[in-house]
Amino acid sequence: MSMREKIEQAAAAYPDQRSAIMPALVIAQKEHGHLPGPVLEEVADILGVERIWVYELATFYTLFHTEPVGTFHLQLCDNVSCMLCGSENLLKHLETVLGIKKGDTTADRLFTLSTVECLGACEMAPVMQVGDDYHGNLDVSRLDALLDSLRAAAGRVTGVEHAAQPLPGE
Amino acid sequence: MYEPVLLKNVEVTNGHLLSSYEAGGGYQALRKVLSEYTPDEVVELVKQSNLRGRGGAGFPTGMKWSFVPKGGDKPKYLCCNADEGEPGTFKDRIIMERDPHQLIEALAVSGYAIGAETAYVYIRGEYVAAIRRLEQAIAEAHERGYLGKGILGSDFNFTVHIHCGAGAYICGEETAMLESLEGKRAQPRLKPPFPAVAGLYASPTVINNVETLACVPHIVTRGAAWFRGIGPDKSPGPKLYCVSGQVKKPGLYELPMGIPLKELVEEHAGGPLPGRKIKAVIPGGVSAPVIPEHGLEVGMDFDSLSAAGSMLGSAGVIVVDDSTCMVKVATRIIEFFHHESCGKCTPCREGLNWAVKVLRRIEAGEGAPGDLEQLDMLCKGIFGNTFCALGDGAAMGLRAALKHFREEFVAHIEEGRCPFH
Numbered sequence: 321m322s323m324r325e326k327i328e329q330a331a332a333a334y335p336d337q338r339s340a341i342m343p344a345l346v347i348a349q350k351e352h353g354h355l356p357g358p359v360l361e362e363v364a365d366i367l368g369v370e371r372i373w374v375y376e377l378a379t380f381y382t383l384f385h386t387e388p389v390g391t392f393h394l395q396l397c398d399n400v401s402c403m404l405c406g407s408e409n410l411l412k413h414l415e416t417v418l419g420i421k422k423g424d425t426t427a428d429r430l431f432t433l434s435t436v437e438c439l440g441a442c443e444m445a446p447v448m449q450v451g452d453d454y455h456g457n458l459d460v461s462r463l464d465a466l467l468d469s470l471r472a473a474a475g476r477v478t479g480v481e482h483a484a485q486p487l488p489g490e
Numbered sequence: 491m492y493e494p495v496l497l498k499n500v501e502v503t504n505g506h507l508l509s510s511y512e513a514g515g516g517y518q519a520l521r522k523v524l525s526e527y528t529p530d531e532v533v534e535l536v537k538q539s540n541l542r543g544r545g546g547a548g549f550p551t552g553m554k555w556s557f558v559p560k561g562g563d564k565p566k567y568l569c570c571n572a573d574e575g576e577p578g579t580f581k582d583r584i585i586m587e588r589d590p591h592q593l594i595e596a597l598a599v600s601g602y603a604i605g606a607e608t609a610y611v612y613i614r615g616e617y618v619a620a621i622r623r624l625e626q627a628i629a630e631a632h633e634r635g636y637l638g639k640g641i642l643g644s645d646f647n648f649t650v651h652i653h654c655g656a657g658a659y660i661c662g663e664e665t666a667m668l669e670s671l672e673g674k675r676a677q678p679r680l681k682p683p684f685p686a687v688a689g690l691y692a693s694p695t696v697i698n699n700v701e702t703l704a705c706v707p708h709i710v711t712r713g714a715a716w717f718r719g720i721g722p723d724k725s726p727g728p729k730l731y732c733v734s735g736q737v738k739k740p741g742l743y744e745l746p747m748g749i750p751l752k753e754l755v756e757e758h759a760g761g762p763l764p765g766r767k768i769k770a771v772i773p774g775g776v777s778a779p780v781i782p783e784h785g786l787e788v789g790m791d792f793d794s795l796s797a798a799g800s801m802l803g804s805a806g807v808i809v810v811d812d813s814t815c816m817v818k819v820a821t822r823i824i825e826f827f828h829h830e831s832c833g834k835c836t837p838c839r840e841g842l843n844w845a846v847k848v849l850r851r852i853e854a855g856e857g858a859p860g861d862l863e864q865l866d867m868l869c870k871g872i873f874g875n876t877f878c879a880l881g882d883g884a885a886m887g888l889r890a891a892l893k894h895f896r897e898e899f900v901a902h903i904e905e906g907r908c909p910f911h
């Protein structure tokens with residue numbers, strides 16, 4: 321399905337096209353990796369809504385990226401439960417091994433490092449989301465193993481979408 | 491031993507599939523209401539059960555439903571609050587990932603009760619696995635005629651749509667959620683009008699939390715008296731407790747409403763880590779005022795916690811032990827609220843910005859005499875003066891930390907450093 325078709329299908333769930341802007345931005349971001357101006361304008365045109373409405377949402381919600389992010393977006397939770405379980409050390413470790421500060425992307429554009437608010441998975445604190453997947457009960461050695469597996473996977477994937485791991489029971 | 495109801499399917503292998511759900515008695519409540527109950531009778535049953543909202547505020551669910559005007563030419567909407575952004579909370583995620591049909595049946599029964607043909611489930615965008623599971627389950631339910639037109643041979647039509655959030659805690663506030671669903675920036679609306687009268691697209695709308703709705707089919711099959719028989723009569727029912735932080739067995743526990751916080755933390759969740767002592771517990775997500783160790787006998791229900799100066803909130807129970815600096819915890823919490831403030835009203839937007847600056851300097855050992863009084867003053871200026879409850883939650887949390895752990899704040903200022911480092 322083309323991006324236009326996907327967006328039109330999503331829009332059918334609502335009586336008002338404006339409601340479809342968020343789902344459309346999710347679709348567009350999957351397609352393009354991030355949401356630069358021309359993509360936002362295309363979304364507005366497909367839905368037939370004001371461009372400003374689309375810009376407004378793209379800049380309000382933190383999951384929308386108007387700037388490019390690395391192949392793997394490391395989103396480390398540093399809210400209270402994760403902090404109590406050692407997320408600060410994990411952040412320091414990531415900054416050291418990747419040679420970047422939080423908010424930055426590595427020179428090879430493989431990793432972007434961010435801290436995020438509670439991921440809603442505090443039972444497995446400390447937690448980090450990478451792409452679609454949650455990685456919990458992290459410590460320094462698990463983190464290193466995760467980075468290695470991501471680097472290895474990088475050879476096999478293109479773009480930001482990578483194969484999601486099956487859920488338990490699938 | 492308490493027998494879990496809400497989490498019954500969660501540990502079952504492949505419990506998320508329709509076949510497992512049906513094998514465990516699933517969709518019997520929907521069958522029952524469609525064949526034996528009028529919509530008003532379902533509302534009455536839920537009223538009788540004394541079910542109160544599990545999203546945070548504890549509002550009586552049956553009463554909320556009864557505010558929906560009868561008839562009228564506008565469609566009615568059911569919105570399920572699955573935004574689950576309150577730090578320390580993960581119960582709704584687990585239900586949706588492991589037992590999505592429980593939620594779908596709940597939506598259909600509740601939709602029937604309020605006269606809605608459409609439901610939107612507003613799920614935070616990070617919950618990719620839950621979203622995928624719910625999508626699969628919706629498709630399965632359509633195939634088997636539990637959703638769609640003329641459900642189970644009745645004249646009831648009902649569809650469920652998923653709307654993904656995109657990373658804004660404020661979308662959990664019900665009117666901000668409606669704005670977000672309408673494709674706008676999520677800023678809370680003025681009430682009245684209340685959503686039951688004019689909500690989504692200015693139509694009558696009921697907004698309920700995932701866990702609240704999940705209780706409904708069980709009330710239908712087991713009866714209102716069964717529900718009221720669990721826990722305190724004024725705030726009864728099975729309850730999901732999310733335990734995290736510095737505790738041996740963090741996890742999701744289903745137990746009766748009203749069990750003592752101490753029992754939950756010490757017995758069910760295994761107590762403190764080896765060699766540590768529990769210093770304090772946040773009982774209901776970071777919006778709930780912290781309770782020091784000597785207060786842990788309190789019952790985990792809306793009324794007992796509110797009498798103890800805290801709240802049940804989302805039942806996100808965060809355990810803090812004696813190795814942790816409370817100034818640091820308080821700072822992190824206020825940083826969170828500051829980050830998530832939608833910016834609509836001044837006391838929250840500016841007050842929290844100011845409070846973060848003062849807290850950060852105290853934590854760094856650069857606090858000045860008068861800083862604590864300044865924080866007290868900020869709490870007073872924020873509390874009760876904000877547009878929505880986000881600001882209140884922040885002020886209540888900070889106030890409690892300043893009250894119960896004032897000596898830690900004072901030590902930072904007097905010693906010019908954090909005594910925990």
Ligand SMILES: Cc1cc2nc3c(=O)[nH]c(=O)nc-3n(C[C@H](O)[C@H](O)[C@H](O)COP(=O)(O)O)c2cc1C
Nearest residue numbers: 543544545571574575662663664698699702879880
């Ligand atoms: C800042 C803020 C955030 C909230 N976040 C959530 C949330 O993530 N999930 C939720 O169910 N309710 C949340 N609520 C409560 C909702 O506004 C609303 O009361 C609730 O969804 C009603 O459902 P209930 O009666 O079933 O609890 C939040 C409230 C505020 C003020």
Ligand code: SF4
Nearest residue numbers: 832834835838878881
């Ligand atoms: S209290 Fe905060 S979050 Fe709520 S409306 Fe005001 S600025 Fe927005």
Ligand code: FES
Nearest residue numbers: 397402438439442
């Ligand atoms: S605090 Fe990190 S997942 Fe909740």
